[in-house]
Amino acid sequence: MPGAFAFTLTGRDGQARTGCLQTPHGLVETPAFMPVGTRGAVRGVTQRTLEEAGAAIVLANTYHLYLRPGDDLIAERGGLHRFIGWPGPILTDSGGYQIFSLGPLVKITEEGARFQSHLDGSRHALTPEKVVDIQAQLGPDIAMVLDECLAAPASEAASAASLDLTLRWARRARDRFLQLQAGPVAGVTVTNPGQAQFGIVQGGIYPHLREKSAAALREIGFESYAIGGLSVGESVETMYEVVGDTTPFLPDDRPRYLMGTGMPDDLVECVARGIDMFDCVLPTRNARNGQVFTPDGPINLRNARFARDDRPIDEQCPCDTCRRHSRAYLRHLFHNKEMNAGTLASVHNLVFYLDTLRRIRQAIGFGLFAQFRQDFHRRFSRTSPSS
Structure with a gap:
């Protein structure tokens, strides 16, 4: 379908932008994160x-x-x-x-x-x-x-x-x-x-x-x-x-793609600098090694402190992993080298990344991106939180 590619800017908040990317196989709302396959x-x-x-x-x-x-x-x-x-x-x-x-x-x-x-x-x-x-x-x-x-x-x-x-x-x-x-x-x-x-x-x-x-x-x-x-x-x-x-x-009227980046706070900061598209292996690669992301920062489910932790990874997360399983159970899966340990952690991390971009789009749409950015950094730390 020649001519099927198009990009329309739908909103701005400072340098942060929202848009709609049209392709032969459907629409993509931006800023967008692309899982790496x-x-x-x-x-x-x-x-x-x-x-x-x-x-x-x-x-x-x-x-x-x-x-x-x-x-x-x-x-x-x-x-x-x-x-x-x-x-x-x-x-x-x-x-x-x-x-x-x-x-x-x-x-x-x-x-x-x-x-x-x-x-x-x-x-x-x-x-x-x-x-x-x-x-x-x-x-x-x-x-x-x-x-x-x-x-x-x-x-x-x-x-x-x-x-x-x-x-x-x-x-x-x-x-x-x-x-x-x-x-x-x-x-x-x-x-x-x-x-x-x-x-x-x-x-x-x-x-x-x-x-x-x-x-x-x-x-x-x-x-x-x-x-x-x-x-x-x-x-x-x-x-x-x-x-x-x-x-x-x-060009202002074309999507801007930052290749291979990065951590969740990188997404926020680069949206603030006008980026529209991201990809990174971190959500799934880190998940296979037991690291999952929370609003407070990454945690490693292999750690002994989670052996009796009945909470989900993130109580506010809508993913199926968080709705069904505790940190204690996920740690058990990792320690027993169960195949679905990496799968369940990957599902959570992907949802965390994709939901972060959804909330960014929403914040830009309401003119609240600066507040979102401030609130995100107030909580998120690259070092493991204590909870």
């Missing part, structure tokens, strides 16, 4: 549970799906939505961060990235054009371009060189994307004609490089733009500063 599944959580938790859009990863089961196989099945049984919108990351994390197994050149698979050691090459082709076959509603992601700290010279490479890749990716939209290309099955493509702003911690990146990407012309290259080792304060410096350079 890297390999086409949010670990331990069914698609039905995701819908019941309030997820409107999910994220999957191009790199992992390309390696297994393969984009050709998924295209044969009718695309990623049909393959995984998810009816709503999907965004796929390009795999740039995953390639970056391979370390010595990857070699970056002008052409693209050559790497060894972390699964079996087989050799592969991903170019900006190849990543576009893979995502055309997967068929997400939003596809990210291939970018280079540097670890922090990175010098200004290294950040500038990496940015220039990323911008050249972005131009090539956009050209290939428009070529696929114009008509059939041999060897590529387009499973979602209404797909949108986002550019990724890079530039490290340097405001003038971020400005250069945003200006160049806007000149190329994408459906929208993301802020990448953060949550890679820099301090939280630096991350906030970079986000605050970068959002003014992005």
